[in-house]
Amino acid sequence: MRGAMLYGPYDVRFEERDAPTILEPTDAIIRISATCVCGSDLWLYRGVTPISAPTPMGHEYCGIVEAVGVEVSSITPGQFVIGSFFTSDNTCPHCLAGYQSSCLHRENINRAQAPLLRVSLADGTLVATPDIPTDDLIPSLLALSDVMATGWFAADAANVTPGKVVVVVGDGAVGLLAMLSAKQRGAGRIIAMSRHPARQQLALEFGATDIVPERGDEGVARIKELTDGIGADAVLECVGTQEAMMQAIRFTRPGGYVGYIGVPHGVTLDGQDLFFRHVRLHGGPAPARRFLPELIELVWKKQINPGKVFDLTLPLDQVAEGYRAMDERRAIKALLLP
Amino acid sequence: MRGAMLYGPYDVRFEERDAPTILEPTDAIIRISATCVCGSDLWLYRGVTPISAPTPMGHEYCGIVEAVGVEVSSITPGQFVIGSFFTSDNTCPHCLAGYQSSCLHRENINRAQAPLLRVSLADGTLVATPDIPTDDLIPSLLALSDVMATGWFAADAANVTPGKVVVVVGDGAVGLLAMLSAKQRGAGRIIAMSRHPARQQLALEFGATDIVPERGDEGVARIKELTDGIGADAVLECVGTQEAMMQAIRFTRPGGYVGYIGVPHGVTLDGQDLFFRHVRLHGGPAPARRFLPELIELVWKKQINPGKVFDLTLPLDQVAEGYRAMDERRAIKALLLP
Numbered sequence: 001m002r003g004a005m006l007y008g009p010y011d012v013r014f015e016e017r018d019a020p021t022i023l024e025p026t027d028a029i030i031r032i033s034a035t036c037v038c039g040s041d042l043w044l045y046r047g048v049t050p051i052s053a054p055t056p057m058g059h060e061y062c063g064i065v066e067a068v069g070v071e072v073s074s075i076t077p078g079q080f081v082i083g084s085f086f087t088s089d090n091t092c093p094h095c096l097a098g099y100q101s102s103c104l105h106r107e108n109i110n111r112a113q114a115p116l117l118r119v120s121l122a123d124g125t126l127v128a129t130p131d132i133p134t135d136d137l138i139p140s141l142l143a144l145s146d147v148m149a150t151g152w153f154a155a156d157a158a159n160v161t162p163g164k165v166v167v168v169v170g171d172g173a174v175g176l177l178a179m180l181s182a183k184q185r186g187a188g189r190i191i192a193m194s195r196h197p198a199r200q201q202l203a204l205e206f207g208a209t210d211i212v213p214e215r216g217d218e219g220v221a222r223i224k225e226l227t228d229g230i231g232a233d234a235v236l237e238c239v240g241t242q243e244a245m246m247q248a249i250r251f252t253r254p255g256g257y258v259g260y261i262g263v264p265h266g267v268t269l270d271g272q273d274l275f276f277r278h279v280r281l282h283g284g285p286a287p288a289r290r291f292l293p294e295l296i297e298l299v300w301k302k303q304i305n306p307g308k309v310f311d312l313t314l315p316l317d318q319v320a321e322g323y324r325a326m327d328e329r330r331a332i333k334a335l336l337l338p
Numbered sequence: 339m340r341g342a343m344l345y346g347p348y349d350v351r352f353e354e355r356d357a358p359t360i361l362e363p364t365d366a367i368i369r370i371s372a373t374c375v376c377g378s379d380l381w382l383y384r385g386v387t388p389i390s391a392p393t394p395m396g397h398e399y400c401g402i403v404e405a406v407g408v409e410v411s412s413i414t415p416g417q418f419v420i421g422s423f424f425t426s427d428n429t430c431p432h433c434l435a436g437y438q439s440s441c442l443h444r445e446n447i448n449r450a451q452a453p454l455l456r457v458s459l460a461d462g463t464l465v466a467t468p469d470i471p472t473d474d475l476i477p478s479l480l481a482l483s484d485v486m487a488t489g490w491f492a493a494d495a496a497n498v499t500p501g502k503v504v505v506v507v508g509d510g511a512v513g514l515l516a517m518l519s520a521k522q523r524g525a526g527r528i529i530a531m532s533r534h535p536a537r538q539q540l541a542l543e544f545g546a547t548d549i550v551p552e553r554g555d556e557g558v559a560r561i562k563e564l565t566d567g568i569g570a571d572a573v574l575e576c577v578g579t580q581e582a583m584m585q586a587i588r589f590t591r592p593g594g595y596v597g598y599i600g601v602p603h604g605v606t607l608d609g610q611d612l613f614f615r616h617v618r619l620h621g622g623p624a625p626a627r628r629f630l631p632e633l634i635e636l637v638w639k640k641q642i643n644p645g646k647v648f649d650l651t652l653p654l655d656q657v658a659e660g661y662r663a664m665d666e667r668r669a670i671k672a673l674l675l676p
Contacts, residue, residue, distance in 0.1 A: 093568045094592050102592035102616050104567075229442075230431045245609060254432050254440035254622070260613070267609025271583060271602030275622050278440050284592070284616040 003114030004057040004319040009047035010327070012057065012320040020111070020118035025071035028122035030081065033063040034142045035112045036310065037322045037334045038085075039172050040263055045323050048265060057319075058113030059085035060145040062138065065126075066116065074123045080133055081126040082296065083119050084288030085109050085146045090124030100124070100289035113319050115338040127292040130300060139307025139335055140299045143177070147333065148295060148306035149288030150261050151177030151238070155185055156291075157282040158234035158259030162186030167223055168208070169248050170238030171199040173309040173333040174261060176206055178236040183207025184304060187234075191226060193219060193247075199332065202308065216243065223251040232256060237283070242267050254278035261286060310335035341452030342395040342657045347385035348665070350395065350658040358449070358456035363407035366460035368419065371401040372480045373450045374648065375660045375672045376423075377510050378601055383661050386603060395657075396451030397423035398483040400476065403464075404454065412461045418471055419464040420634065421457050422626030423447050423484045428462030438462070438627035451657050453676040465630040468638060477645025477673055478637045481515065485671065486633060486644035487626035488599050489515030489576070493523055494629075495620040496572035496597030500524030505561055506546070507586050508576030508600060509537040511647040511671040514544055516574040516599075521545025522642060525572075529564060531557060531585075537670060540646065554581065561589040570594060575621070578602050592616035599624060648673035 001019045006012055020029055035058050043049040044057075062082040065075055075081055088095050088103035095103050107120050119125055133141055140148075151174050160166055166187040168178045171194035182190050183206060192208035193215070194200045200211050214222045223232065231253035237245055240262025248258045249269075260283030274281070298304045312331035314322050315338075322334030339357045344350055358367055373396050381387040382395075400420040403413055413419055426433050426441035433441050445458050457463055471479055478486075489512050498504055504525040506516045509532035520528050521544060530546035531553070532538045538549050552560045561570065569591035575583055578600025586596045587607075598621030612619070636642045650669035652660050653676075660672030 093566075097591065097593045099592035099616050228431075240609075242609075253435065254437035255435045260609075264609030264613050269607040269609060269612075271578075271580075271598075271605025271607060274607075274619070275598070275602050278437050278622040280618065280620040281612070282618040284613050 001115050002317065003111060006044055006051060006055045006057050008051070010045065012045065012323050014317050014319050019116050022067055022069045023118065024120055025069035026121050026123065027069045028065055028072055028075060028119050028126060029067040030061060030063045030117045030119060031066045032061055032112065032115055032117055032338050033080070034138050035316070035336050036060050036142060037326050037336070038146060039174060041323070042327055043263065043265060045327060056111040058111060059109040060142060060147065061109070061112040061117055062142045062145060068122060072122045075126050075128050079128040081128050082141055082144050082292060083109070083126040084149065084292065086285065087119060087121040087125040088289050089121050090289060095124065098287055098290045100287045101285040113316065113336060115316065125289060127296060129296055137299060139310050140305055141296070142335070143306035143309065144288070144292060144295045144299065146286070146288060147173050147309065148177045149291050150174050150286040152181040152291050152295065153286035154178040154236035154238060154259040154261045155181035156259070158236055158257040160185045160187050160234045163188040164233040165189045165227055166234045166236065167191045167193065167232040167251060168236045168238060169193050169244045170262060171196055171203060172238060175238035176202050176309055176332070177306050178238050179203055179208050180206040180304060180306060182236065184298070191223065191232070196329070205308070215247065219247055220250045234259065238262050240264050240267070249274065249277060249279055252277070252279045256280065257282070259283055309333045313337065339453050340655065341449060344382055344389060344393045344395050346389070348383065350383065350661050352655050352657050357454050360405055360407045361456065362458055363409035364459055364461065365407045366403055366410055366413060366457050366464060367405045368399060368401040368455045368457055369404045370399055370450065370453055370455055370676050371418070372476050373654070373674045374398050374480060375664055375674070376484060377512060379661070380665055381601065381603065383665060394449040396449060397447040398480060398485065399447070399450040399455055400480045400483060406460060410460045413464050413466055417466040419466050420479055420482050420630060421447070421464040422487065422630065424623065425457060425459040425463040426627050427459050428627060433462065436625055436628045438625040439623040451654065451674060453654065463627065465634060467634055475637060477648045478643055479634070480673070481644035481647065482626070482630060482633045482637065484624070484626060485511045485647065486515045487629050488512050488624040490519040490629050490633065491624035492516040492574040492576060492597040492599045493519035494597070495599070496574055496595040498523045498525050498572045501526040502571040503527045503565055504572045504574065505529045505531065505570040505589060506574045506576060507531050507582045509534055509541060510576060512599060513576035514540050514647055514670070515644050516576050517541055517546050518544040518642060518644060520574065522636070529561065529570070534667070540670070543646070553585065557585055558588045572597065576600050578605065580605050583607070587612065587615060587617055590615070590617045594618065595620070597621055647671045651675065
């Protein structure tokens with residue numbers, strides 16, 4: 001079979017490799033129904049996070065179980081499943097506390113941009129849908145593997161509850177789905193920081209009530225103005241840069257929450273500044289596994305449609321074009337069909 | 339009257355100055371029953387936080403109301419009151435959210451090491467006790483003005499609830515009272531990081547279940563060992579140095595809480611490290627005013643005895659010796675009686 005490999009900056013190749021097989025009795029093999037390119041893949045694609053050797057890519061996936069190891073008991077071949085981008089046993093203390101992405105036995109998924117994928121710790125990682133989904137549901141189900149779960153975690157980490165004033169920093173796919181998550185959790189106001197017309201449109205569809213194109217000091221001033229000088233109850237930081245993080249911290253009200261899920265790159269925080277701002281900070285890689293049952297139900301009942309972030313669909317063998325389109329911001333997120 | 343003034347590093351003088359008077363209709367004048375030296379005063383005393391001019395000192399206080407401005411309605415002359423170390427109107431949005439130490443109209447208290455003190459925003463800052471207290475209660479009531487409220491906020495910020503595994507970093511007065519706070523809130527285990535025999539003794543009296551003298555990597559390893567490799571549910575960081583903060587962050591379990599109330603000095607946090615540790619961070623200057631009613635009741639009913647942290651009592655005119663004793667760690671905390 002062929003799968004996506006990154007050879008260096010801007011060099012993605014779709015090349016032949018061995019099909020995966022069951023290696024451990026807790027493994028499953030999935031025949032991928034859809035996969036996609038993640039915003040976090042771009043850190044590697046752009047060379048911001050250097051790689052030392054050709055690297056298989058892809059960590060978002062859903063599909064039909066093709067085979068399972070002898071110890072797998074909760075899923076069976078033929079089921080449609082979604083899994084998270086870290087594997088988890090779902091039984092260790094971190095998993096039981098809801099932090100499956102810090103599972104003591106976690107492994108990275110990084111070969112999902114391919115027709116077949118081996119998933120270790122299948123019982124603790126994969127969740128089956130109620131039935132085989134119709135094709136129209138597949139983009140939204142795929143989104144639960146990472147991008148939607150990550151937006152949801154931003155809202156969870158920032159304690160978004162009914163009536164809250166929420167700001168979302170970042171209008172990438174995760175930022176947009178953080179808006180949808182805030183809406184679904186009953187936020188009273190959702191201020192989207194975005195200067196990109198097509199994304200602003202989707203932000204409004206997902207529940208944003210205000211659009212703020214300003215950034216930096218001007219952005220902070222604008223949010224303060226919109227919140228009567230008080231600041232926001234919850235800020236969802238969906239970028240990962242120093243500028244985005246400092247914006248988020250600066251317009252959170254004292255006692256308010258910053259939920260940050262953009263992988264921080266070169267971000268440093270001054271302890272004394274944080275102290276006097278009185279903000280609460282929580283983030284990290286989303287424990288997608290925690291949210292999968294709830295989110296699958298919401299998609300299954302068509303209450304949410306996170307698949308809308310896919311504005312480009314390509315055959316999997318054109319994966320390199322998916323990276324290019326996202327890098328150049330021609331696409332919000334590229335769906336890949338084997 | 340005379341009051342404490344800091345002239346520079348290690349130079350505290352008790353010198354003549356005008357007695358305070360009512361300046362605003364919302365002011366009160368308090369005749370101080372007791373005041374004390376704060377661990378945070380030592381940052382200035384040691385020159386770590388430089389001062390540009392002679393600075394009046396003291397922000398912890400309780401005493402009898404001597405006079406009030408015409409707009410003060412909730413307290414009356416003759417009452418015994420305790421106030422927080424920041425004044426607050428207790429009506430602005432930050433106050434209503436429980437963050438009175440970020441009040442939009444807050445002022446520093448910094449002249450409390452004196453027999454008389456002007457307190458602005460008296461209605462929103464001061465809380466009266468049910469009656470004039472007996473002398474034995476005064477140290478514990480004084481402690482509520484800052485040191486006990488700060489330990490309590492550490493436990494609040496770190497979400498200490500019944501059964502939780504708690505670590506307290508720092509065995510100063512605030513750290514010790516953070517242990518008492520964790521105990522009062524039902525913590526299942528309280529691990530005190532301390533290498534000072536007298537403080538270890540008080541830690542045990544206040545509810546510590548384990549004492550860990552190791553620091554740095556060894557301290558982290560010891561806490562991990564004591565928590566079956568998982569880390570603590572809640573870590574109360576009561577120092578404010580880089581080493582203490584990083585210890586706290588490193589032995590908090592994913593999804594666990596760091597409550598930090600030591601004013602950070604030279605502390606910088608790496609965003610990506612925080613991200614992958616999955617910890618929750620909250621701290622800042624304690625909103626003592628939020629906690630005063632509840633804490634006064636606990637002291638009044640003799641359910642807590644935070645005044646035990648005062649292991650040195652001096653007449654106020656020996657305030658300079660109070661600073662020396664605390665700087666040299668001969669005293670945990672010095673009580674000053676006018």
